[in-house]
Amino acid sequence: MTPLDIxxxxxxxxxxxxxxxxxxxxxxxxxxAGVSLSLFQLNAASTGAWSMHGFMVGVPQMQYPxxxxxxxxxxxxxxxxxxRGRPLFPALLLPPVLSLVLFGTDVWLGPLVFGFxxxxxxxxxxxxxxxxxxxxxxxxxxxxPFLAVNFFVQSxxxxxxxxxxxxxxxVCASLLGTLSLVNLLYYLHRLARGTxxxxxxxxxxxxxxxxxx
Numbered sequence: 685m686t687p688l689d690i691x692x693x694x695x696x697x698x699x700x701x702x703x704x705x706x707x708x709x710x711x712x713x714x715x716x717a718g719v720s721l722s723l724f725q726l727n728a729a730s731t732g733a734w735s736m737h738g739f740m741v742g743v744p745q746m747q748y749p750x751x752x753x754x755x756x757x758x759x760x761x762x763x764x765x766x767x768r769g770r771p772l773f774p775a776l777l778l779p780p781v782l783s784l785v786l787f788g789t790d791v792w793l794g795p796l797v798f799g800f801x802x803x804x805x806x807x808x809x810x811x812x813x814x815x816x817x818x819x820x821x822x823x824x825x826x827x828x829p830f831l832a833v834n835f836f837v838q839s840x841x842x843x844x845x846x847x848x849x850x851x852x853x854x855v856c857a858s859l860l861g862t863l864s865l866v867n868l869l870y871y872l873h874r875l876a877r878g879t880x881x882x883x884x885x886x887x888x889x890x891x892x893x894x895x896x897x
C-alpha cells in the first residue's frame with residue numbers, strides 16, 4: 685500500500701465517521717435545534733452517488749465508506765423528522781432518487797462534469813445549514829465536532845484528489861471545503877457570542893427568527 689493509498693483511506697475513514705457526531709448529539713440531546721434536514725438529505729444523496737462512482741472507477745476508498753456515510757446521514761434525517769413530528773417517507777424519498785440521477789450524469793457526461801454536479805447537493809446542503817444556523821435563536825442541536833470533521837475531511841480529499849489526479853474529487857472537495865469552513869467559522873462566531881446553548885441570551889436581533897426546517 686502506497687502513502688497515497690493510506691491518505692485515501694484516512695480521508696475515507698474520517699469521511700465515513702463525519703455524520704456520527706451529529707447523529708450521537710441528536711440521540712443524546714433529543715433536540716434537532718439548528719440542524720438542517722436538507723443538509724443530511726443532500727449528503728445522503730451525494731454520498732450514495734459517490735459510492736456508485738467508486739465502484740465504477742474501482743477506487744475502494746470511495747465505495748463502502750460512502751455507503752456507511754449514506755446510512756448515517758439517513759439516520760440523522762429520521763431523528764430530525766421524529767423530533768419535529770413530521771412524516772418520514774417524504775424526507776427519505778429524495779436521497780435515493782437524487783443519488784441515481786447524479787450517478788447517471790457520471791456515466792453520461794464524465795468525471796469532470798460529475799464533479800461539479802455531484803457537488804451541487806452538498807453545496808445546497810451546506811448553504812442550508814448556514815441559513816438555518818443564522819436564522820435560529822437556538823443552535824444547541826448542531827454538533828461542533830461534525831462541522832470540524834466535515835472541513836477536515838474535505839481538506840484530506842482535496843489533497844488526495846490533487847495527488848491522485850481524480851478530477852471529480854478535486855472539484856467537489858474544493859467547493860465543499862470552502863463552504864464547510866464558512867459553517868465552522870460561523871458556529872465558532874456564535875459560540876464566542878454565547879448564542880449557541882439552549883436558553884442563552886440573544887443579543888443580536890438577526891437571531892430572533894426561528895428555523896424554517
